[in-house]
Amino acid sequence: MRKIVLLIGLILLLSLSVSCNNESESVTSNKDESKDDYFILENGDLQINIENQTRVLEINALPDSQIIKDEKERILILTDPTVQYKHGILGDDIEARSVTIIELSDHPEVISKFSVPADWVSESILPIWHDWDEDGQREVLLTLSNDKSGAKLSLYDEEGNVLAESDPIGLGYRWRHALDIAEFGDDGQKLLVEVQTPHIGGIVNFYSWHKDNGVLKKEATLSGYSTHDIGSRDMGMFTLIKDEQNEQVLLILPNQSKTELAALRLVEGKINEEWHIPIGGRLSGNLKLVDINGVKSIRATLDKNQEVLLKLTE
Secondary structure (H helix, E strand, O other): OOOOOOEEEEEEEEEOOOOOOOOOOOOOOOOOOOOOEEEEOOOOOEEEEEOOEEEEEOOOEOOOOOOEEOOOOEEEEEEEEEOOOOOOOOOOOOEEEEEEEEEOOOOOEEEEEEEOOOOOEEOOOOOEEEOOOOOOOOEEEEEEEEOOOEEEEEEEOOOOOEEEEOOOOOOOOOOEEEEEEEOOOOOOOOEEEEEEOOOOOOEEEEEEEEOOOOEEEEEEEEEOEOOOOOOOOOOOOOEEEEEOOOOEEEEEEEEOOOOEEEEEEEEOOEEEEEEEEEOOOOEOOOOEEEEEOOEEEEEEEEOOOEEEEEEEEO
């Protein structure tokens, strides 16, 4: 199997007057009168602007929920905020207790809403909404937390039925950052990747979904990485690169101190670090994979006020 070796070909520093904004592809854009848009109002309602018409849905949205849109013109939002779990990892003590899916049309409407168990909260602002088993129906992956068991990963269908779960950490006030579902396996198998306790140890875990017993099975693990700062709402401090040769995806993420970027690959059930390289400062924002004149590059923010462009070459 040919390995892709990625080297830093160029580092370009640009001074910024303010910190970079989130660039997550799943987040809705700012208001724009020239196209359809939607955003959460201060009271938790969802305002939808479609062809110069305004609709408002009373959904009781989590104030800082990031809105995900799928290919079927539907959006998913975390809803029913609660302060029952005061951890504050994502900037405040407000977390969600439910998930709402809305169909965008001439008459937008809620088509599904489900709640998590009463003693748990969804400790995230950006769930994963992905067709893991490629059956044409998306699943919803949530990080559920409470003060006794800590955090666990729970996979739901769109009607709120639990399909599979991981074991909880076993200790309250310990968070896990669910990153993505992609073809991380040696043979292109789709796996879930997370960073458990990214602020204290940073353990990367890959999971497979076992439908027969409803289990998210840990396939490989490696410590020493981090994808989040305490109190930050940035959920994209990582990126994925597709190895077209063997249809495998590489995970790019910072080390625990966030002074280097590393590329991780699964090889025969173990996580290999393909490369790591200093980035000239401390990463302080989302990573973004971009194309610069046909060359894959990573855009990042260092020390809160410098933008870094990392050109990748094979």
